Amino acid sequence: MSADPVIRRAGVEDAPALALVGAATFLEGFATLIPGADIVAHTARNHSADAYRAYLAQPVGRAWLAETETGAPVGYALMCEPELPQAEPGDIEMKRFYLFSRWHGSGAARSMSNAMLAEARALGRRRLLIGTHHDNMRAIGFYRKIGAERIGGRRFEVGGSVFDDHVYAITL
Template structure:
């Protein structure tokens, strides 16, 4: 499969919203409550959320598109850290990294992660932090292969359910 990655702009907010909801539902439909999934998507994967992120100078949003045709197939969001513990001024959070499951095993996830590291370095950040659902073992393994190590935990709400998610970090 072929893809391209590029910095997303505000005109990509609708496409990002669609792929964000699709990938979140696809990833968690069999492990989380349906009402919680829907509530999470309606709050956190909206066009407005992505419009804000793509126009925030402190946030980097990358969209991955299938070639040919440029259908959205994945994305990342790098932004100021939001964790319940003290972070360094040189930290950045990889708030989101998702790809459609049909892209698993193609190298797109690793390519998006490499791009996130490049973007973090361009923003003069030294460390990337990320939180991950406690039972998403595939993601844990991916992050560990990418050089991330666990540094803590945080509580994360999906709908009305609180999850205790590990937090990972790696130097840029």
């Protein structure tokens, strides 16, 4: 592996890169759980450049890219107004947080989470909410390491498949 990815704040002009890495990392993470046609339709709808532009247009919409030394995106984090059922006034959501498996353990996830937590605090938010698939033990372990506690669950539908997610919160 080459040098660790560099983390930088992403802007609306980065929407195509966010869409690319968003769709690819979602596919990497869920290709064995979601039927092919459903995952293709889901990523086309939810990981388009326009979808990322819409998140970044929110007053609290923020994103960070993890990039190689060549500038290729290999991960990202997205924060927005909460869409989780446990949301309360003053909350913000870590909507997406993905890094290609090749860069797991590189420190990029820690750097992205530090940037996100600092920004959530700067925005005056009370809690950062996180939803993740119930058996994504690597992510759950990481979220717990950065201070997340489970506060509930939700159902997440992709095509005809329904998944159970755990919902976590980090008090800021």
